[in-house]
Amino acid sequence: MKTTVVALCVFLSCSIAIGSAVLQCEHKELDIPKEWKDMVDPCVHSMRGQIEEELKAAMQYMAMGAHFSKDTINRPGFAKMFFESASEERQHAIKLISYLLMRGELTSRVSELIKRNLAPKTTSWVTGVEALKDALKLEASVTKKIREVIKVCEDNPTKYNDYHLVDYLTGDFLDEQYHGQRDIAGKVSTLEKLMEKHGALGEFLFDKKLLE
Amino acid sequence: MKAFFTVLSVLLVGVLASEEYCYDDVVRACKTTNKLSTSPINCTAKYGAIDGVEEYLQKYVNHHFIRSFEYLLMSTHYANYEKNRLGFEKLFRGLSDETWHDAIELIQYITKRGGEMNFQTVSNDIISEEQQDANFELYELQSIAKALDIEKKLAVEAHRIHGEATRKNSKFHDPEISSHLEHEFMPKHRDTIRKLAGYTSDLSTLLNGPDSSLSLYLFDEYLQKQ
């Protein structure tokens, strides 16, 4: 009995001390059942990696936006499109984060989720077509990586098929990837045809079209 | 002495000529008979001291990106089921969005002045932060304190760039840049700093009471409505 009282006093004394000077900033350890948390490590790991991939894509588009904004390049339509793509990619990262949070993940090691290695590799392009082709390749590589995440989450050494996540990635993310890729491929085609005989004029007109 | 005057006059001619760089180049380019002009024409948007201030602005952009990602991590932490503080999540997400969009606007500004973006350049003090194993999973009051420090750093950095652009040295003096910073960036920072400082005042009195958990719950509800 005595020990309980002592323990209680020790426990209380911290809140009492807080009453005078020390603030109570931390809360107690929680005891929440873990049974509902059913994501397996390899799958969580690959999802965390994909968040960084999306942010890398965002920064790559950011570099394209910056390049086409230059006075000596002067392609405001391209710049606008690429800046928007950059923000979209960031939204994809945020969507993946939200999904993991919904499944009870990201309760630890959040600080390591994004590293400071996101600076874009390529920062200048000879033409608009060149940049669009790079964008198409970038999207294709992202698609491939999402497929790899799906594979890991469907079948891994733990033999745990994460139906819901796989469905989300397939139905939501891949859907957007394929539509996006088709759109860029169409743009490459139109622009390349425009430029066949009218290089400078073709790109000029196409750029203004992108501003509409 | 004569040599000195010659040098001086050459310099003067140089200065005078530079005023009509673009026009002279265009005249030369249009005269070229073989149709393809080989030398580039100097008709850039650069004037004033953008060359002197450009690097500071580039760093400023990169610092915005770094902070934007850090705020995103702080927001993520508050959205997990154990923290479950949706108001704090919203607060940090808002800060992350703001720094992200400010970074884009700054890039657009640099290019508006004829400059270009360099994604590699970061200040040494911010590089050294990385070695100290940054932690973004903090308790409520700590996280707001951290955000307040970050915002102040960004605000003071804008002051420093402004200082560079107001040096009475033609390499740096550029009132357009200082005015842009004054009007586009400084008021936003002022408001964010004031808001966060107010939150720390509220929280430090609220957490000084008998039930900090209930206070935090209610404060979080308040943040959700902001």
Ligand SMILES: [Fe+2]
């Ligand atoms: Fe994406």
